[in-house]
Amino acid sequence: MPLFKRAPAGDAEGYVATVPAAAVTEDEMTIVRVAGKKVILTRRAGRLYAIDSACPHGAADLSEGSLRRGRLCCHEHDYCFDVATGLLVWPDDEPYRLRRYDVKEEDGVVKVRPAR
Numbered sequence: 001m002p003l004f005k006r007a008p009a010g011d012a013e014g015y016v017a018t019v020p021a022a023a024v025t026e027d028e029m030t031i032v033r034v035a036g037k038k039v040i041l042t043r044r045a046g047r048l049y050a051i052d053s054a055c056p057h058g059a060a061d062l063s064e065g066s067l068r069r070g071r072l073c074c075h076e077h078d079y080c081f082d083v084a085t086g087l088l089v090w091p092d093d094e095p096y097r098l099r100r101y102d103v104k105e106e107d108g109v110v111k112v113r114p115a116r
Contacts, residue, residue, distance in 0.1 A: 015104060015111035024048065024110055027070065031063050035114035038063065039101060042083060044070040049083045050103035050112045056096040072098070 010016045018032040018041065030041040031053070038053035040063055051072065053063045060076040067073075071089060073080040080090040086098040102113040 010113070011111070013113065015102070015106075015113045018110045018112055021105045021108050021110050027067055029063055029067050032110075032112070034101070034112045037114065039112060040072070041103070041110055041112075042067060042072075044083050047084070048103050048105055048110065050101040050110075051083060051086075052099035052101070054099070055079065056098060057094070 016034050018034060019030060024030045024041045024043055026043045028042060032039050032041060038061070040051045040053050042049050042051070051062070053061055055062050055074045055076070057074065057079045058076055060074050062072055062074055065073045065075040070083050071080045072083050078090070079088060079096065081087065081098045082089050083098070086100050088094055088096045101115065104111050
């Protein structure tokens with residue numbers, strides 16, 4: 001019996017299966033763990049996105065914030081990011097950007113490729 005839980009193995013391209021595709025809905029956050037990282041899954045205009053849960057500004061947990069009309073806002077300092085581009089939309093004078101992951105839907109399952 002192994003002492004440590006192993007992370008699920010990825011497919012040939014390095015994608016790891018997470019949740020059924022139906023579990024990820026428009027402008028809602030679905031939280032998963034991929035390679036030990038907390039990842040936010042969401043859809044915007046039908047497109048699927050996978051975003052690191054750590055805020056690039058202050059490392060707060062973005063999953064505790066809000067997601068409205070494609071904007072993910074941090075609960076600690078009210079920084080807001082566009083999920084489609086990863087760019088900071090408020091305040092607009094700072095260089096922070098969301099860390100996003102490659103994501104795909106295959107056979108009814110959402111798969112995320114962890115950063116290398």
